[in-house]
Amino acid sequence: MHEYIALLRHNKDYRFLWLGNVVSQLGDWFNLIAAAELITELSDTGVAISYLFLARFLPLFLFSPLAGVLADRYNRRTLMVISDVLRAVVVLGFLVVGVTGQVWLFYLLTIAQFALSALFTPARSAVVAMVVDRKELVTANALDSFTWSTMLALGALLGGVVAAVFGAETAFVLDGLTFLLSAWFISRIVLRARVVDGPGQGGWLDFVDGFRYLWGRPYLLILSLIKATGSLVWGAINVLEIGFADHVFPFTLFPLAAALRIEDGGTASLGIIYVVSGLGTGLGPLFMRRILGSKPPRLIFGAALGMVLVAAGIWGLGTAPTFGLFLLATFVRTVGSGTIWVFSAVLLQIVVPDRYRGRVFAFEFAMLTLTQSVSTLLAGMLQDSPQWGLQPGALLFSGLGALFSLGWIAFYSWSRRNSTHERVQAFWYAGD
Numbered sequence: 001m002h003e004y005i006a007l008l009r010h011n012k013d014y015r016f017l018w019l020g021n022v023v024s025q026l027g028d029w030f031n032l033i034a035a036a037e038l039i040t041e042l043s044d045t046g047v048a049i050s051y052l053f054l055a056r057f058l059p060l061f062l063f064s065p066l067a068g069v070l071a072d073r074y075n076r077r078t079l080m081v082i083s084d085v086l087r088a089v090v091v092l093g094f095l096v097v098g099v100t101g102q103v104w105l106f107y108l109l110t111i112a113q114f115a116l117s118a119l120f121t122p123a124r125s126a127v128v129a130m131v132v133d134r135k136e137l138v139t140a141n142a143l144d145s146f147t148w149s150t151m152l153a154l155g156a157l158l159g160g161v162v163a164a165v166f167g168a169e170t171a172f173v174l175d176g177l178t179f180l181l182s183a184w185f186i187s188r189i190v191l192r193a194r195v196v197d198g199p200g201q202g203g204w205l206d207f208v209d210g211f212r213y214l215w216g217r218p219y220l221l222i223l224s225l226i227k228a229t230g231s232l233v234w235g236a237i238n239v240l241e242i243g244f245a246d247h248v249f250p251f252t253l254f255p256l257a258a259a260l261r262i263e264d265g266g267t268a269s270l271g272i273i274y275v276v277s278g279l280g281t282g283l284g285p286l287f288m289r290r291i292l293g294s295k296p297p298r299l300i301f302g303a304a305l306g307m308v309l310v311a312a313g314i315w316g317l318g319t320a321p322t323f324g325l326f327l328l329a330t331f332v333r334t335v336g337s338g339t340i341w342v343f344s345a346v347l348l349q350i351v352v353p354d355r356y357r358g359r360v361f362a363f364e365f366a367m368l369t370l371t372q373s374v375s376t377l378l379a380g381m382l383q384d385s386p387q388w389g390l391q392p393g394a395l396l397f398s399g400l401g402a403l404f405s406l407g408w409i410a411f412y413s414w415s416r417r418n419s420t421h422e423r424v425q426a427f428w429y430a431g432d
Contacts, residue, residue: 029155055107234337240390311399
C-alpha cells in the first residue's frame with residue numbers, strides 16, 4: 001500500500017481528482033440503494049428493475065460520443081465540474097418522485113443524471129493520464145478501482161442503513177451534497193496545457209475521426225472492447241442479485257434480523273452483497289497486479305483470467321445453496337470484473353495519444369453501456385419468465401462468460417505468436 005499512499009502524498013492534482021471520486025462514488029451508491037428501494041415500492045417486477053438500469057446505462061451509450069469529442073476539445077476539468085454541479089440539482093429532483101409516486105418522472109430524472117455522467121466519465125479517464133506519470137498509471141488505476149470498490153462497500157452499507165432507517169429521500173439529499181463537494185475538489189486541479197488539433201469538424205465527425213484511429217489499429221480496437229464483453233455478462237447480475245436478495249436470501253430469514261429489528265430483509269441482504277462486491281473489486285486488481293506485474297502482455301493475460309473468474313463466480317451465484325456460498329461466489333466474480341476493469345483501462349491509457357484519448361474512452365464507455373443495457377434487459381425478462389427465473393438465468397450468463405473467456409484466452413495466445421504483437425508493443429513504448 002506504500003506506493004498508493006506515496007502517489008496521493010506527492011501528486012496534488014491526482015489527490016484532488018481522487019478525493020472528488022471518493023465523495024462522488026459514496027453518494028452514487030447511496031443513490032443506487034435508495035433507487036432500488038423506491039422502484040420496488042412503485043413496481044416490484046424484474047422488468048421494472050431492468051428499466052432502472054436501462055435508464056442509467058442507455059444515456060451513457062447515447063451521449064458518450066459527444067462527450068468524448070467535448071473531452072478532446074475543451075477543458076476537461078471544467079467539463080467535470082459542470083457535470084457534478086448539474087447532477088447535484090438533478091438528484092434532488094428524486095425527492096419529488098417520493099411524494100408523487102410518478103414512475104415516469106423517476107426514469108426521466110435518472111436519464112438526465114446519467115446523461116451528465118456521460119460527460120464526466122471520458123473526461124476523468126483522460127485526465128488520469130494527464131496528472132500521473134506513465135509508470136504510475138497502473139498504481140493510479142488500481143487505486144481508483146480500490147476506491148470505487150471501497151465506496152461500493154461503504155456506500156452500500158451506509159446507504160442501506162440510511163434508506164431503511166431514514167428513508168430514500170435522505171439518501172438522495174446526501175448524494176446531491178457529494179456531487180457539490182466533488183465539484184469543489186476537481187476545481188482545484190491544475191492541468192497542463194494540451195495541444196488541440198485545429199477547430200475540429202464538429203460533433204459526430206470528430207467522433208468518427210477518433211473511431212478511424214481505432215479502426216486503423218485492429219489490435220487496439222479489440223482491447224477497447226474488453227469491458228464491453230465483460231459487461232454483457234456481469235451487467236445481468238445488477239438485476240438478478242436484487243431478486244436473489246429479495247426472494248432467495250432476504251435477511252429476515254436469519255435470526256440476527258430479528259435482534260437488529262430489520263424489517264426490510266431485501267435491502268439489508270443487498271447491502272451485504274454490495275459490501276462483498278466492493279471487497280472483491282478492490283482487492284482483485286491489487287492481488288492480480290502483484291502476481292502478474294504491469295507489462296502489457298501480462299495485463300492482457302490478466303484480463304482473460306478475469307473473465308474466467310467472472311464466469312465461475314456467476315455459476316456459483318446460480319448454484320449456491322446458502323447465503324454464505326452466494327457471497328463467496330460474489331467475491332470471486334468481482335475479483336474478475338475488477339481485474340478486467342483496471343487492466344483494460346491501463347492498456348488504453350498507455351497506448352492512446354492525448355489528442356484521441358477522450359474519444360477512445362468514450363467509444364469504450366459507449367460499448368460498455370450498450371452491452372450492459374442489453375444484458376440487464378434480458379436479465380429482467382428471464383427473472384419474470386416462469387420458464388427461467390433467477391438461478392437458470394444466472395447459469396445462462398455464466399455459460400456466456402465461459403464462452404467469452406475462451407475468446408480472450410485465444411486472443412492472448414494469438415498475440416503472443418503473431419509478429420504484430422511485437423510491433424504493437426514497440427508502438428506502445430514509443431508513445432505513437
